[in-house]
Amino acid sequence: MRSGKDSYTIKFTTNFMPMLVVFALTGAFSVCSAQNDDDAFFIKEIYDYALTESDSYDYLEGLCAIAGPRLTGTQASYDGLTYCEGLFNNLAVDTTWRVYCDVPRWSRGDLSITMSVNGEPIKVRATALGNTEGTGGKPITGELVQVMHLDSLPYRDLDGKIAFFNRPMDPTQIVTYRAYGGAVDQRVFGASRSSKEGAIASIVRSIGSPIDTFPHTGVSQYEEDITTKTPGIAISTQDAEVVGAALNAGKTVTATINSTSHMLPDTTSYSIVAEIRGSEYPDEIILVGGHIDSWDLGQGAHDDGTGCMQSVQVLETLLGLGYQPKRTIRCVLFTNEENGLQGGKSYAKTSTDKGEYHLAAIESDGGGFTPRGFSCTAHPDVFIPMLKNLKAFEDVLNPYDLYIKNGGAGADINPLKPQKGLLIGLNVDSQRYFDLHHTSQDIIENVHPREFKLGGAAMTSLVYLIDQHGL
Amino acid sequence: MRSGKDSYTIKFTTNFMPMLVVFALTGAFSVCSAQNDDDAFFIKEIYDYALTESDSYDYLEGLCAIAGPRLTGTQASYDGLTYCEGLFNNLAVDTTWRVYCDVPRWSRGDLSITMSVNGEPIKVRATALGNTEGTGGKPITGELVQVMHLDSLPYRDLDGKIAFFNRPMDPTQIVTYRAYGGAVDQRVFGASRSSKEGAIASIVRSIGSPIDTFPHTGVSQYEEDITTKTPGIAISTQDAEVVGAALNAGKTVTATINSTSHMLPDTTSYSIVAEIRGSEYPDEIILVGGHIDSWDLGQGAHDDGTGCMQSVQVLETLLGLGYQPKRTIRCVLFTNEENGLQGGKSYAKTSTDKGEYHLAAIESDGGGFTPRGFSCTAHPDVFIPMLKNLKAFEDVLNPYDLYIKNGGAGADINPLKPQKGLLIGLNVDSQRYFDLHHTSQDIIENVHPREFKLGGAAMTSLVYLIDQHGL
Numbered sequence: 001m002r003s004g005k006d007s008y009t010i011k012f013t014t015n016f017m018p019m020l021v022v023f024a025l026t027g028a029f030s031v032c033s034a035q036n037d038d039d040a041f042f043i044k045e046i047y048d049y050a051l052t053e054s055d056s057y058d059y060l061e062g063l064c065a066i067a068g069p070r071l072t073g074t075q076a077s078y079d080g081l082t083y084c085e086g087l088f089n090n091l092a093v094d095t096t097w098r099v100y101c102d103v104p105r106w107s108r109g110d111l112s113i114t115m116s117v118n119g120e121p122i123k124v125r126a127t128a129l130g131n132t133e134g135t136g137g138k139p140i141t142g143e144l145v146q147v148m149h150l151d152s153l154p155y156r157d158l159d160g161k162i163a164f165f166n167r168p169m170d171p172t173q174i175v176t177y178r179a180y181g182g183a184v185d186q187r188v189f190g191a192s193r194s195s196k197e198g199a200i201a202s203i204v205r206s207i208g209s210p211i212d213t214f215p216h217t218g219v220s221q222y223e224e225d226i227t228t229k230t231p232g233i234a235i236s237t238q239d240a241e242v243v244g245a246a247l248n249a250g251k252t253v254t255a256t257i258n259s260t261s262h263m264l265p266d267t268t269s270y271s272i273v274a275e276i277r278g279s280e281y282p283d284e285i286i287l288v289g290g291h292i293d294s295w296d297l298g299q300g301a302h303d304d305g306t307g308c309m310q311s312v313q314v315l316e317t318l319l320g321l322g323y324q325p326k327r328t329i330r331c332v333l334f335t336n337e338e339n340g341l342q343g344g345k346s347y348a349k350t351s352t353d354k355g356e357y358h359l360a361a362i363e364s365d366g367g368g369f370t371p372r373g374f375s376c377t378a379h380p381d382v383f384i385p386m387l388k389n390l391k392a393f394e395d396v397l398n399p400y401d402l403y404i405k406n407g408g409a410g411a412d413i414n415p416l417k418p419q420k421g422l423l424i425g426l427n428v429d430s431q432r433y434f435d436l437h438h439t440s441q442d443i444i445e446n447v448h449p450r451e452f453k454l455g456g457a458a459m460t461s462l463v464y465l466i467d468q469h470g471l
Numbered sequence: 472m473r474s475g476k477d478s479y480t481i482k483f484t485t486n487f488m489p490m491l492v493v494f495a496l497t498g499a500f501s502v503c504s505a506q507n508d509d510d511a512f513f514i515k516e517i518y519d520y521a522l523t524e525s526d527s528y529d530y531l532e533g534l535c536a537i538a539g540p541r542l543t544g545t546q547a548s549y550d551g552l553t554y555c556e557g558l559f560n561n562l563a564v565d566t567t568w569r570v571y572c573d574v575p576r577w578s579r580g581d582l583s584i585t586m587s588v589n590g591e592p593i594k595v596r597a598t599a600l601g602n603t604e605g606t607g608g609k610p611i612t613g614e615l616v617q618v619m620h621l622d623s624l625p626y627r628d629l630d631g632k633i634a635f636f637n638r639p640m641d642p643t644q645i646v647t648y649r650a651y652g653g654a655v656d657q658r659v660f661g662a663s664r665s666s667k668e669g670a671i672a673s674i675v676r677s678i679g680s681p682i683d684t685f686p687h688t689g690v691s692q693y694e695e696d697i698t699t700k701t702p703g704i705a706i707s708t709q710d711a712e713v714v715g716a717a718l719n720a721g722k723t724v725t726a727t728i729n730s731t732s733h734m735l736p737d738t739t740s741y742s743i744v745a746e747i748r749g750s751e752y753p754d755e756i757i758l759v760g761g762h763i764d765s766w767d768l769g770q771g772a773h774d775d776g777t778g779c780m781q782s783v784q785v786l787e788t789l790l791g792l793g794y795q796p797k798r799t800i801r802c803v804l805f806t807n808e809e810n811g812l813q814g815g816k817s818y819a820k821t822s823t824d825k826g827e828y829h830l831a832a833i834e835s836d837g838g839g840f841t842p843r844g845f846s847c848t849a850h851p852d853v854f855i856p857m858l859k860n861l862k863a864f865e866d867v868l869n870p871y872d873l874y875i876k877n878g879g880a881g882a883d884i885n886p887l888k889p890q891k892g893l894l895i896g897l898n899v900d901s902q903r904y905f906d907l908h909h910t911s912q913d914i915i916e917n918v919h920p921r922e923f924k925l926g927g928a929a930m931t932s933l934v935y936l937i938d939q940h941g942l
């Protein structure tokens with residue numbers, strides 16, 4: 001069942017009458033045709049290619065080995081971009097280009113932290129939060145005050161103290177992204193908001209699912225009205241449990257922090273684009289993408305090496321199968337998602353300035369785990385009919401355990417919303433992601449080849465369906 | 472929407488008319504009632520309990536630490552049973568008992584194998600296959616002949632040779648269990664069938680997904696008309712690739728095998744059962760279970776420690792939430808699934824002899840990975856209506872990414888089919904299972920706590936729904 005810009009060709013079978021289905025509720029006139037079989041056959045080819053011929057996992061291994069962690073503005077980030085341009089060239093796409101932008105640049109510097117409970121030293125595993133300023137290489141010492149919610153900050157006496165944000169991710173959220181979304185405000189705004197109340201620094205419980213010893217970094221943001229940019233640090237969840245228990249027991253916890261994190265002047269980076277031009281509707285763009293920058297503790301293997309290489313896999317597969325798209329298929333590897341989003345913003349601006357229209361944009365930025373389907377969002381003017389049309393693809397996607405939901409799509413493609421196309425995120429199994437997200441464990445060894453390639457195959461299949469049938 | 476033995480109580484809301492839905496196609500009279508919300512609320516409680524209060528992962532850790540690998544008839548297998556009886560007693564279920572049976576007993580003994588290609592030694596990682604006889608402690612040497620299909624055996628000259636079965640699992644199967652099913656005949660019947668053609672031994676490519684160095688054991692079976700029980704050995708997929716390439720290039724590959732594997736006399740073992748008696752329909756049994764025995768290379772953590780402890784989690788959760796079931800809920804930990812299935816057979820026989828009726832039996836034996844839903848099968852007399860009733864539960868299961876399919880249920884519960892209840896298997900993400908299935912890697916460290924407990928929560932939710940509404 002489909003409805004959309006391209007109506008299905010009605011292929012009459014020997015017994016065609018039961019295949020004619022009228023959707024009274026929507027008023028749309030949809031036809032179940034034999035083309036469903038064509039779709040099923042081609043999607044099977046896509047999956048076979050992914051699981052037997054695709055080199056996408058090798059591409060990811062190369063990215064992790066050659067560039068490694070790709071914090072925006074670092075040499076490694078440019079090495080990663082160069083590596084990916086090489087992949088595009090080898091694939092013999094029609095065109096590749098760069099979209100330049102100014103990007104923030106952050107230096108992690110060095111961090112030392114010592115903590116004690118009632119004067120007894122305790123071990124802590126800590127990492128500086130992205131875009132924060134450190135102590136300028138001079139130690140500061142303060143007593144920790146536990147804060148569970150940003151909203152409760154104005155009621156705490158934080159003058160000269162260190163705010164300790166210790167709200168765990170909600171373990172009862174089945175989809176861990178939701179638990180992340182419910183806890184990450186502490187990391188993003190903890191330093192900023194607590195400094196307004198007189199805190200000299202902030203320490204955040206790592207935004208991670210398990211209780212373990214790996215600190216999770218991630219972006220922190222000083223709001224515009226901040227006068228003092230206080231240090232922001234994350235400690236491992238295990239250490240946070242110890243500190244929280246001590247504070248709950250009325251003990252005194254102090255920390256001495258010495259760090260040299262600081263912002264550097266902005267620099268220039270770029271997103272890279274590769275395109276296969278459409279044969280019938282070249283002005284309708286179907287985008288696939290991920291972000292090429294990453295945090296610096298691991299290799300940015302899952303976040304978002306997998307999304308980038310799955311997007312490359314889409315082109316590799318379509319070209320490998322000799323598929324000529326009707327619409328323009330574009331792969332975009334965005335720069336600077338982690339600590340600025342300048343890649344996504346500049347790409348959307350450039351595109352809109354040129355009068356382009358993205359019929360659909362699919363981002364993979366949830367890790368390279370087994371795909372579960374897609375979630376989508378769009379400008380309210382177009383969302384319901386587009387969602388309905390996407391849902392109609394479930395017939396051929398369900399056999400691959402892929403389901404369509406509404407929900408978020410991706411940070412990099414979100415700025416395309418005013419173009420009124422459908423913004424789609426690859427949904428994957430989320431249980432393991434926040435074990436390693438933004439940690440030293442985000443390395444190639446923790447990316448499972450089949451799970452990763454199945455994600456690329458899912459994206460390729462959806463690109464194919466949208467290309468064939470519109471939205 | 473439900474239909475079944477228990478009709479829904481119609482709870483009128485202030486605007487009840489639109490809630491009345493008649494299923495013209497089925498003729499069944501189903502009502503969407505507010506009870507859907509009751510179900511949703513209770514299932515949320517089940518998941519919250521699983522993710523915050525359940526000790527099931529600790530139970531699994533205990534099983535792996537205290538008993539370890541639990542090959543049928545070994546002391547460790549009895550230690551495992553004793554440990555689980557302790558869990559049942561601590562949970563304060565209504566009744567526990569044992570179902571005894573005769574079981575085969577196999578001794579792995581020692582294995583040494585050396586191989587060479589054109590006289591040059593190559594490294595091989597090998598393991599004896601379960602229930603096979605070895606060489607009696609005397610070395611045998613032979614040349615390898617590659618065989619890709621059992622069907623092609625009669626056309627090969629195997630006299631005095633070693634049959635080398637080298638057909639990989641089909642990587643294009645999305646669900647890896649299907650690929651396993653398509654390759655495992657080599658392991659089960661390779662020794663038996665090749666011996667009929669004069670082979671002195673058989674070597675099987677490990678039935679595993681990745682190319683790596685871990686040999687996978689598993690059961691092999693000598694058919695009844697076999698006169699010579701030749702040794703059966705598995706080598707790692709990586710070694711199989713090397714050997715296969717050498718043979719394909721026309722090189723001579725020889726192996727010298729010395730092993731002391733052998734069958735011991737049968738002994739007695741038992742499955743254990745724990746029951747919570749139903750208050751309204753005590754004669755309708757809803758079974759949850761897994762198999763307590765395991766292979767001996769790892770710890771039997773996933774296979775099937777997870778299935779056992781998820782089944783215990785079902786009881787733990789229902790008791791922990793103070794739930795009084797209408798029907799009888801029974802947890803069965805079956806003995807001897809891996810190399811005899813005597814636990815499943817004896818349980819079904821005993822049950823049928825007593826005139827019992829299992830309305831539903833749910834087995835978890837696919838690893839403790841993220842649940843994807845349930846597959847089910849039944850006696851043809853009852854299957855379609857029961858499947859339809861199970862499908863009706865999807866409304867409240869879909870939010871947990873659980874879907875109902877038809878398909879296999881579980882080896883241990885299959886003998887219950889003549890009772891004409893619904894046989895259900897927990898479906899889980901299958902991508903990683905055959906990385907570790909029957910290998911040294913099947914250890915607790917490779918079981919993810921959340922993924923595992925979500926499986927138990929899924930089972931508990933389905934037990935609750937069947938208990939409330941019948942099938």
